[in-house]
Amino acid sequence: MTSDNVLVMEKTSFKDAVTIAKKGTHCGMCRFDFLGSGVCPAGRKHGFLAYWPQGRMEIVKQLDSGRVKPTEKLKDIVNSCNLCGICDKQCNFITQLRPEKVAGALKEYVDSLDESEIQHVPEDDILHGLREIVGDDWATNDPIIISAYTMTILPPDNKLNYYVVMPENTEQISKIVKFANKNNVPYLPRSGGTAFSAAAPTVLVKGLSLEQGIIIDLYRLRNLEIHPDSQTATIGAGITMFELQKEALNHKLRALAAEAGAHVCSNILTTGIISTWGNKYGAFADNFIDLTTVDDEGNIKKHSDWERNNPYSTEPGFTNLSLTPSVIVTEAVVKLHPVFDDEEAVLVPFDNIRDAFRLLIKLGKRDVGLSLAVLSRKYLAEFLSPTIQISKDFDYVCKNYLKLNYVVAVICDQNDKKIVEDMVNCTIDQSLMKSLILGAPRFSKLRDSEFLKILSEEEDPLKAIFAGPMRKHLEKALDPSPEQVSKVFDEDLQDFFKKVYSKPEMTDIVWLHAFRILPTRMMRQQMFMGPGGAMWTGDEDHYLNWIQMFADMGDKLDVEHSLGFISPLDHGKFAYMEYDYYYDHNDPEERNKISKITVDSMEQSLVMGKVLTILNYLYKGIYRKEHVLYPIAKGISEEEQELFKELLGTVLGEEI
Amino acid sequence: MVKFLSEEWIEIGKKYMIEKLDPVKDLKSITTSLLGVVEHIPPDDSTMNFYLELEGGKLKDFIVNTGYTFEEKEAAYEIKGNYGTYKSVLKGEMSLGIAVLKNRLKVKGSKMAALKLIKPLDGVIVSLQEITDEFEE
Numbered sequence: 111m112t113s114d115n116v117l118v119m120e121k122t123s124f125k126d127a128v129t130i131a132k133k134g135t136h137c138g139m140c141r142f143d144f145l146g147s148g149v150c151p152a153g154r155k156h157g158f159l160a161y162w163p164q165g166r167m168e169i170v171k172q173l174d175s176g177r178v179k180p181t182e183k184l185k186d187i188v189n190s191c192n193l194c195g196i197c198d199k200q201c202n203f204i205t206q207l208r209p210e211k212v213a214g215a216l217k218e219y220v221d222s223l224d225e226s227e228i229q230h231v232p233e234d235d236i237l238h239g240l241r242e243i244v245g246d247d248w249a250t251n252d253p254i255i256i257s258a259y260t261m262t263i264l265p266p267d268n269k270l271n272y273y274v275v276m277p278e279n280t281e282q283i284s285k286i287v288k289f290a291n292k293n294n295v296p297y298l299p300r301s302g303g304t305a306f307s308a309a310a311p312t313v314l315v316k317g318l319s320l321e322q323g324i325i326i327d328l329y330r331l332r333n334l335e336i337h338p339d340s341q342t343a344t345i346g347a348g349i350t351m352f353e354l355q356k357e358a359l360n361h362k363l364r365a366l367a368a369e370a371g372a373h374v375c376s377n378i379l380t381t382g383i384i385s386t387w388g389n390k391y392g393a394f395a396d397n398f399i400d401l402t403t404v405d406d407e408g409n410i411k412k413h414s415d416w417e418r419n420n421p422y423s424t425e426p427g428f429t430n431l432s433l434t435p436s437v438i439v440t441e442a443v444v445k446l447h448p449v450f451d452d453e454e455a456v457l458v459p460f461d462n463i464r465d466a467f468r469l470l471i472k473l474g475k476r477d478v479g480l481s482l483a484v485l486s487r488k489y490l491a492e493f494l495s496p497t498i499q500i501s502k503d504f505d506y507v508c509k510n511y512l513k514l515n516y517v518v519a520v521i522c523d524q525n526d527k528k529i530v531e532d533m534v535n536c537t538i539d540q541s542l543m544k545s546l547i548l549g550a551p552r553f554s555k556l557r558d559s560e561f562l563k564i565l566s567e568e569e570d571p572l573k574a575i576f577a578g579p580m581r582k583h584l585e586k587a588l589d590p591s592p593e594q595v596s597k598v599f600d601e602d603l604q605d606f607f608k609k610v611y612s613k614p615e616m617t618d619i620v621w622l623h624a625f626r627i628l629p630t631r632m633m634r635q636q637m638f639m640g641p642g643g644a645m646w647t648g649d650e651d652h653y654l655n656w657i658q659m660f661a662d663m664g665d666k667l668d669v670e671h672s673l674g675f676i677s678p679l680d681h682g683k684f685a686y687m688e689y690d691y692y693y694d695h696n697d698p699e700e701r702n703k704i705s706k707i708t709v710d711s712m713e714q715s716l717v718m719g720k721v722l723t724i725l726n727y728l729y730k731g732i733y734r735k736e737h738v739l740y741p742i743a744k745g746i747s748e749e750e751q752e753l754f755k756e757l758l759g760t761v762l763g764e765e766i
Numbered sequence: 767m768v769k770f771l772s773e774e775w776i777e778i779g780k781k782y783m784i785e786k787l788d789p790v791k792d793l794k795s796i797t798t799s800l801l802g803v804v805e806h807i808p809p810d811d812s813t814m815n816f817y818l819e820l821e822g823g824k825l826k827d828f829i830v831n832t833g834y835t836f837e838e839k840e841a842a843y844e845i846k847g848n849y850g851t852y853k854s855v856l857k858g859e860m861s862l863g864i865a866v867l868k869n870r871l872k873v874k875g876s877k878m879a880a881l882k883l884i885k886p887l888d889g890v891i892v893s894l895q896e897i898t899d900e901f902e903e
Contacts, residue, residue: 757884
């Protein structure tokens with residue numbers, strides 16, 4: 111068997127490589143070792159995005175479009191890749207793509223070039239100045255290398271009038287900022303690029319991306335030290351959440367977890383780490399003991415400097431928007447939290463959002479559980495399913511037969527587990543979740559089966575399947591095993607995936623919740639934009655109307671959409687909500703629709719009030735959550751609504 | 767066409783604003799004053815500022831000076847940024863609003879109140895764009 115989207119030819123043509131590359135979404139999962147299969151040696155050695163699988167995919171796109179011409183560096187990039195296949199394993203697990211085929215096609219393309227087709231790239235004083243700071247190997251103005259940053263920090267259509275610099279410490283970053291200021295060159299730091307990649311194809315591109323100047327790629331700041339005694343970790347800006355979590359777990363500790371590929375320092379700065387663990391572990395400035403930052407004058411500061419002005423406060427109000435970070439966080443000392451021996455996952459299934467929301471907030475206010483979230487059916491299907499088609503079938507079965515539309519996912523100790531179980535009719539336990547992961551292909555094939563038809567006629571299908579006698583029939587029908595699930599992957603990768611799925615952590619919901627490698631499947635072969643924010647939970651109807659507003663906008667513009675998650679914050683007083691719209695990031699028409707939804711939903715959220723949209727807390731993660739969330743926002747007036755429109759009109763120009 | 771921040775730039779700018787901008791339609795009858803601080807001016811990395819005052823949408827004062835402050839006048843708002851940012855704004859490559867939202871121009875005082883001025887100030891910017899074509903490199 112093969113997966114949904116696979117090119118099974120020995121050699122891949124350049125045209126087919128472009129087709130594969132266009133489905134890449136810069137998720138960044140190829141830049142750290144999340145499967146125990148190693149990591150791209152070329153990327154690790156050379157650092158620049160162009161040397162990583164995601165960068166090569168972008169280069170193929172850019173060469174195909176004619177935006178960039180071959181340079182000497184292209185040869186170097188191609189020669190650095192030995193087609194080891196690590197990227198195929200990683201990328202196929204998440205997206206079912208085969209970046210090695212793209213790398214192979216790129217090699218052939220370069221081999222076929224005549225020397226006269228290689229463009230010479232002149233150096234200039236800015237480049238020389240940057241090289242004096244970081245060394246010759248770590249600064250470039252080569253358009254091929256720069257083009258790899260498109261769709262993350264660079265807009266798709268700008269001239270490639272940029273430099274990329276890769277400093278290795280805070281002092282170098284300080285010097286770069288001072289040098290940039292003196293020479294009047296704009297700059298923007300880049301970490302994992304995950305936030306940029308969600309925004310870059312859409313309406314926010316003008317505001318969030320770099321229009322020209324210096325990309326400061328922070329990957330080389332790779333310091334990572336765990337301090338078990340103080341339950342803290344010191345991390346450089348190049349460390350991903352996955353890498354921190356892995357080291358922390360070696361000491362039976364855990365970090366507040368967001369996306370696996372997000373760089374922790376950047377994630378703190380960008381949104382204060384939005385996480386399902388936030389109700390227990392905190393948010394915004396709760397996350398860290400200390401930060402080392404470089405401000406826009408190049409001054410190095412620490413939050414712990416007791417003589418400095420209060421670095422934790424920010425101006426309230428809906429117009430306090432910031433589309434670029436006020437500082438570069440180069441190092442953080444973050445809090446870690448104990449991992450308990452009796453932790454377990456409990457999922458409570460629901461057919462409707464109101465009941466799910468009510469349970470979530472009740473648990474949040476009582477501080478039950480370590481991680482708390484309402485997850486949508488779509489989320490669950492994407493996470494658990496190894497291929498796109500299986501996720502669609504999984505979703506269909508849940509919707510049409512089980513009436514399983516939402517789950518409240520709780521990670522907790524045994525005491526809290528008992529509290530949850532006493533509050534509800536039925537739960538999905540760890541054992542059944544394991545069966546659903548290893549039996550996802552069979553589960554999806556149950557659509558239109560007699561078994562499910564009978565089940566759907568039950569008065570309460572959820573209770574019948576998860577707490578009744580039909581559960582054992584379901585588990586039998588799933589026939590869960592690593593062998594079975596691995597068969598849906600490409601034939602040459604099946605042995606590898608059998609081993610992957612045999613690892614205990616791959617079916618351990620607590621581990622998966624903390625390491626977050628599955629959510630990236632939402633980005634497989636298409637992009638999503640997830641507007642939302644944090645809303646006060648005191649008015650249930652108000653909250654649910656807010657969610658409905660997002661759904662209505664998706665329906666109106668005929669965009670695939672779904673609630674992502676809801677997660678409580680500050681002892682259940684607020685709850686984050688992400689509402690997701692899925693689209694083809696290569697299609698300008700689709701992008702325009704998403705742009706319109708992003709702006710309109712933000713405006714409507716502000717009118718409704720009691721909400722802080724994600725744009726309102728963008729780049730405010732270093733402040734106290736009390737300064738960001740309070741005072742609870744009132745609905746804006748008509749006059750303010752006009753101002754908001756003017757403001758966004760200024761920023762977005764004719765995009766909307 | 768003149769050089770940014772030169773005396774000639776001020777004089778022609780004043781004339782242009784008075785003649786071409788409608789106090790009500792273009793400048794929304796605003797009464798405000800603004801100190802613009804321009805840092806890192808080539809070739810010697812110097813700092814200059816300009817003071818702009820509007821009353822009822824009419825230009826009252828427009829002065830350029832060296833250094834960070836203009837001691838004779840106290841402005842309601844202060845914006846500070848690199849020479850390169852001002853250059854991008856005056857060349858029409860970047861709007862005033864986006865420069866503020868991207869922190870390229872830093873506003874002293876309430877950002878909310880300052881952003882309310884953006885639309886009227888766009889008219890002033892257009893005027894200055896019309897007369898400015900020479901920058902330090």
